[in-house]
Amino acid sequence: MDVFFQALWGGTVVGVTYAVLALGFTLIFGVLGVLQFSHPQIFVAGGFVGYAVQTLVGGGLPVVLPATMIACAAIGLLVERVAIRPLKQSSFLAPAIATIAAGIAIQNIVIVVRGPDPVSFPPLVPPADLQVGGVTLRSAEICALVVGVLVMAGLHLLIHSTRFGQAIRATADRPDVARSFGIDTRLVSVTTMALASALAGVAAVLLASVYGTLSPFMDTSLGFKGLVIMVVAGLASVSGSMLCGVALGVLETLLSQYVSPAYRDVFVWALLLVVLVARPTGIFGRRVVTKV
């Protein structure tokens, strides 16, 4: 049983970071109507910013987390300005493809600056273990769980209990109608982009400190996981993305534990296929009506 609970704990922690990453995808898709394919590379860049801040300046989580969030928000704003806004009017695909290009650029800048090899990520909180029953809870894991949950709770509050959150939801639902009531939808879009990209930074710092390692090539598998979570949860479902992110982390870890780590990604794709066939709009998705 201890092995099970250990895997459950590890999976929950990793799942929370997946959820934080996927939320960014979901928010951007909901509000800007764009699949932001460079979101995973912003995650990678965020991880390396956190690494640089900690190794050059130090200060641990209270310094590294805000610094990374600011850097990622800035990168996100740049992507919005360069790859999304100029192409928004042309077609649905053009901005999505431009963000793929932006992602390649971001990743390569990271590689040019730091090289292609994985680096070991310094601890951001003093390393310590807590024993609960037979399960070991590492301080980095506890910290990732607490910060991740706080960030998600904060986002949930922002979206559901503030005037700005209402503006975000109104813009996601009907941008024209939102504008007619005085909502500056461009400002909402830009702010959402900054906020969502900052979330990628949070996910990067948390996941890297849990793994203790960071690679510029983490983007591929994580990016697809983020997309799978968004699709499985139902496009633009914020609370759905939170739940599915955690569920994915848990299931993936249990499967690695009891079947084989080699099948971990197979499982993610199988899950996507099953959901797409059974519920094409996602588990928490609203019915999508195609307008002619």
Next chain:
Amino acid sequence: MVDGLNVRYGGVHAVRDVSLTARAGRITALLGPNGAGKSSLLNAVMGLVPTDGGEIAVTVDGAPRSLTARSAPARARAGIALVPEGRGVFGTMTVQENLEVGGYLLHGRRARAARAAELLDQFPRLGERRTHPAAALSGGEQQMLAIARALMTKPRIMLLDEPSLGLAPVVVRDVVEIIRGIARDGTVVLLVEQNSHMALELADHAYVLSAGRLVYDGDAAGLRGAGQLADLYLAAPGAG
């Protein structure tokens, strides 16, 4: 209020050199067959579609103020509110939240809540459904919500795009009474309708638009006779 307005989409010239005036306390109807450019004109007045030549102005206390170069949010601040075609409620948000978004420009959470409470009193059906998502409301209730939402800021100018669309006759009668009440309160009402019967019963002044051009500008009573409107539609210049 609107002078020489043009709207183009790609190669389509949807509104051609249209000029019209709507006055406070009166109901001005804009009629015309499907595709005549009525909604385009209304959306252009709201600032949701770009215009290609022409002027849009609001006159308050005798002082005209041009809105032509202003964005939709700026026009909302100038006191224009839209009840969009197909109601346009925020489906995933509750009735209460829809009203709060309608009052986005009001200052302070308390002001928004107070005004929403007033409107929920005025529309008791919505009051009962305050916490329901708007998508779960009936068509008539959604229309009431769209109207109540536009009333949140007590706008000077109310643009209504086909408020009778898809509603049962009994509900249309309610909507008619509500629109009358809005005009009575001194608001400029510009009503776009395909339901000409309802619109002519309500309106003081009528414009008829056909293939993007004005073909009638006069008293609404002048169109109430049988067949007159149909003749106008058929006599449309460059129709098709």
